[in-house]
Amino acid sequence: MKRILAFGGVIIFLASCAHNKYTSTNKSYKKQVKNYAKLLGEYPIKDSAGLKYADNWVGTTNFSMRRPNFVVIHHTAQNFCDSTLRTFTLPRTAVSAHYVICKDGTVHHMLNDLLRAHHAGVSKWGNATDLNSMSIGIEIDNNGFEPFTEAQMNSLLQLLDRLKKAYNIPQANFIGHADVAPGRKVDPSRYFSWQTLAEKGFGFWFDTTNVEVPPDFNALQALRIVGYNINKPEIAIQSYKIHFVPQDTTRTISDADKKILFDLEKKYQ
Ligand SMILES: [Zn+2]
Incomplete structure (x- = not known):
């Protein structure tokens, strides 16, 4: 099915696909990434910590992107995957995650793993604070009062396996939002089987x-x-x-x- 929308005399054809409604937020994503890329390309760099070392700048030839070292797992506390996708594409909510896993096992990737999602908030684990800066955030579509589906757990395990290998994340560093924000957060809920994860090498039991x-x-x-x-x-x-x-x-x-x-x-x- 095709829909025809008219804006000021310009006719735009949109194929009716699940992602059409995210065309404008996808554009916003691209624009924001472009701005960060511009920041990274500054030469000599303006030091964001406020130190004035630019005059003696010498760019090294040897570097790469910083990589995540933790995975923080959440439940969305919403009833539908679409609600969560909407929440994470509305600027006023100021929250996001790298991945959202729907009940049928569909995985939505929402942010490059190398960028910082806003999922953990005020958090602490061991001596690590600002978990957002060092972690991948995974949200599982679940309202907190229901079991997680088999399809979700299968998709989650596949995703964790890929992340663990790609970024060499230690087994101990697969944790929950409730672990890093006690009192403030209780997700993923008591229905979530950390034992199953530990048996596959994600977290310990x-x-x-x-x-x-x-x-x-x-x-x-x-x-x-x-x-x-x-x-x-x-x-x-x-x-x-x-x-x-x-x-x-x-x-x-x-x-x-x-x-x-x-x-x-x-x-x-
Ligand atoms: Zn959470």
């Missing part, structure tokens, strides 16, 4: 058989070693439970948790 926890074991410090910001212990524990003990909605450390954390801290060290 625990083994509690034959674990002897020493009496002086400090579970909170173990949470810190895994990566959690423990400034507010209760919410750090909540995020840990969403990820590793999804059936447990308490915010307290049990003996079973001590076993889990004693094992996990060794993997994340």
